[in-house]
Amino acid sequence: MSLIISKKLIEFSFNYHPALYIPIRNHWYKDYKPLPYPKTQSEREAAAAKYGLSISEYQVYPDDGTGLGDYPVVSTVSAAQRDAFYPWDYPETRKNYGEPIHKDFDMICEERYDVDAKHRIPGWLQWFQFIAVLGGFFSIQYLMDRCKMFPGQLPKQYPLQGQIHYLFEEHPSNGK
Numbered sequence: 001m002s003l004i005i006s007k008k009l010i011e012f013s014f015n016y017h018p019a020l021y022i023p024i025r026n027h028w029y030k031d032y033k034p035l036p037y038p039k040t041q042s043e044r045e046a047a048a049a050k051y052g053l054s055i056s057e058y059q060v061y062p063d064d065g066t067g068l069g070d071y072p073v074v075s076t077v078s079a080a081q082r083d084a085f086y087p088w089d090y091p092e093t094r095k096n097y098g099e100p101i102h103k104d105f106d107m108i109c110e111e112r113y114d115v116d117a118k119h120r121i122p123g124w125l126q127w128f129q130f131i132a133v134l135g136g137f138f139s140i141q142y143l144m145d146r147c148k149m150f151p152g153q154l155p156k157q158y159p160l161q162g163q164i165h166y167l168f169e170e171h172p173s174n175g176k
Contacts, residue, residue: 034069043070051100061103074102079110080117 038044038060047070048058059073082094089097093109107113119126158165 034071037063038070052098074100078108078114080114
């Protein structure tokens with residue numbers, strides 16, 4: 001019964017009030033939105049307490065219009081670089097409860113990009129190899145485009161060359 005009611009509520013909100021679809025379907029709350037950029041010391045202290053940081057640890061992103069507000073600057077450490085054997089509250093993301101997450105957390109979580117990884121091949125060489133392979137394929141295509149390869153065709157062969165094998169006129173033996 002509750003599944004039917006929630007389905008009807010979602011259909012109602014999506015069809016008639018699309019602005020209500022976000023908080024119902026995606027569980028958006030006003031508490032998750034960062035507050036405006038702190039301007040006074042008391043606002044900085046309140047924001048630091050909100051994120052569970054001390055005043056000395058609390059640094060704010062510059063107010064450049066990106067909308068980050070009072071969200072703290074968190075060090076860029078990929079989840080893959082964190083200790084796997086530590087008893088994390090959320091071991092799948094290697095985070096503890098109440099710990100502020102990085103603004104690009106969706107990019108640096110464990111199954112995604114590792115910002116601290118040391119690659120065996122440098123990036124410039126990877127790009128060079130990529131361009132070289134594509135250039136090789138395109139050059140082969142360009143050079144071989146002049147040499148058309150298709151099965152040869154000869155004129156159609158008929159038995160008894162020079163004789164007419166069919167006519168489009170009506171035959172006199174039809175009797176019409």
